[in-house]
Amino acid sequence: xxxxxxxxxxxxxxxxxxxxxxxxxxxxxxxxxxxxxxxxxxxxxxxxxxxxxxxxxxxxxxxxxxxxxxxxxxxxxxxxxxxxxxxxxxxxxxxxxxxxxxxxxxxxxxxxxxxxxxxxxxxxxxxxxxxxxxxxxxxxxxxxxxxxxxxxxxxxxxxxxxxxxxxxxxxxxxxxxxxxxxxxxxxxx
Numbered sequence: 001x002x003x004x005x006x007x008x009x010x011x012x013x014x015x016x017x018x019x020x021x022x023x024x025x026x027x028x029x030x031x032x033x034x035x036x037x038x039x040x041x042x043x044x045x046x047x048x049x050x051x052x053x054x055x056x057x058x059x060x061x062x063x064x065x066x067x068x069x070x071x072x073x074x075x076x077x078x079x080x081x082x083x084x085x086x087x088x089x090x091x092x093x094x095x096x097x098x099x100x101x102x103x104x105x106x107x108x109x110x111x112x113x114x115x116x117x118x119x120x121x122x123x124x125x126x127x128x129x130x131x132x133x134x135x136x137x138x139x140x141x142x143x144x145x146x147x148x149x150x151x152x153x154x155x156x157x158x159x160x161x162x163x164x165x166x167x168x169x170x171x172x173x174x175x176x177x178x179x180x181x182x183x184x185x186x187x188x189x
Contacts, residue, residue, distance in 0.1 A: 044073070055186065057175075058104055060096055060167050068105025071114035078184045079104050080175055082166050083118040090161065094121075097163035110183060117184025122160045123174045 044053070056069060058079040071077045081101040083089050096119075107115055131152055138148040159171045178185040 057186070059169065059172055059175075060099055061101060061104060062099035064104040065102035069107065071106055071111065075113065076187060077107065077114040078175075078186075079107050079116045080172060080184060081116075081119065082161075083116075086118075093163050094161045094166070095163070096166040098167035115183050117175065117178065117182070119161050119166050119171075120174055122158055123177070 053074045055076040056074045056078075058064065058069075058077075058081075060081045061067075061079065064079060064081075069077055079101070081099075082094075082096040084095050084100040085102050089095075103116060110116065132149040133152065134147040135150045136148050137145050140146045159165060159174075165171050175184055176186060
């Protein structure tokens with residue numbers, strides 16, 4: 001076994017990362033996802049009483065009400081997404097059309113360090129966003145006309161809440177712009 005995979009100190013912090021090799025469908029096949037999830041839960045249970053986990057950030061979960069989390073084991077736990085099922089829920093066309101969210105178990109009641117943060121009606125991102133535009137018409141191998149695109153950065157894009165935009169991870173930059181007193185604020189390290 002390589003030395004890099006040996007846990008030398010049971011008391012030291014450890015980080016879990018995931019790598020996809022040759023497009024293995026680890027997260028799309030339920031059997032593989034369940035193995036990873038069971039392994040992660042096992043680690044939590046074994047180390048749960050000895051360490052305090054950092055932040056747990058759940059973004060647009062596809063089946064949030066199918067799982068649960070114990071907020072007492074974490075410094076912060078936030079679920080980000082649409083507000084389906086809430087008292088003043090948005091119209092359906094503003095919900096996440098890919099995975100309408102319900103609350104993850106354990107987050108039904110908000111506290112100062114855990115709960116749900118909902119997608120704003122719209123926000124203007126200040127982070128660079130890669131966009132494409134047609135620069136000319138070219139030809140494919142068969143000689144048919146095809147558009148030729150270029151990529152460019154745009155620094156001021158308004159991202160509306162909508163049926164598809166509400167699920168795209170690229171539209172969740174707003175979570176890093178939340179003020180400290182707002183639900184879902186991510187503590188900077």
